[in-house]
């Protein structure tokens with residue numbers, strides 16, 4: 584709420600009411616005309632203040648809506664984050680996040696990009712055979728690649744299975 588604008592509107596309306604009262608007591612037409620101009624400008628001022636107050640209220644509502652959306656996004660991500668675990672499934676030093684079976688809710692095992700994961704994004708890695716015949720895992724979003732050190736890898740496993748192996 585823009586209290587200054589609202590106060591401005593109220594005081595302009597009070598002034599307008601005062602001017603209206605004084606007009607009633609006037610006998611002279613030119614005096615009345617002068618007061619009518621004053622009255623118009625007081626009403627215009629009240630209108631401007633009301634407009635400012637409305638605009639700032641609209642902006643505040645918009646900001647609240649944005650923050651609520653962010654908060655929801657944040658909550659959704661917190662729920663997703665706990666479903667994954669950092670694992671080292673391959674020969675090389677590359678690490679990735681694997682879905683935990685205990686949190687899978689029937690979802691197939693998959694591996695997600697660790698760079699994107701740290702940016703709160705869940706992007707499933709795709710295996711690609713490079714020119715030398717080795718399998719690389721590629722993130723379709725950030726394009727980061729991870730050497731597996733293998734010429735052939737089976738399908739992705741749940742995080743629990745990778746941790747048992749290591």
Ligand SMILES: [Zn+2]
Nearest residue numbers: 696699722725
């Ligand atoms: Zn990525």
